[in-house]
Amino acid sequence: MVAHKEDGLYYVESPKFIAATDESKVPTLMEWHRRLDHLNERSLLELTRHEKVFGMKVGKEKLP
Structure with missing residues (x-):
């Protein structure tokens, strides 16, 4: 991995x-x-139902 400094920031x-x-x-x-x-x-099911988290998919089982 290599990094260089430009305007006070390091770019990797x-x-x-x-x-x-x-x-x-x-x-x-x-x-x-x-x-x-x-x-x-x-709350987890609400997040998925209302698509609050992009790409969040949940299996069909319940918590124990």
């Missing part, structure tokens, strides 16, 4: 990165629950 030149997740797998409700600081099920 790096190779393209490949995502470390599988896009074809829809995260479960439990995974979103953990990712969003243990947000409750009702």
Whole structure:
């Protein structure tokens, strides 16, 4: 990785990165629950229903 300074900012030149997740797998409700600081099920479903989070898809299961 290489960086250069221009006008007081550093610009990093790096190779393209490949995502470390599988896009074809829809995260479960439990995974979103953990990712969003243990947000409750009702609020999680509201986020998806009203499309408040771009690209957020949730599997069909319920939280235990």
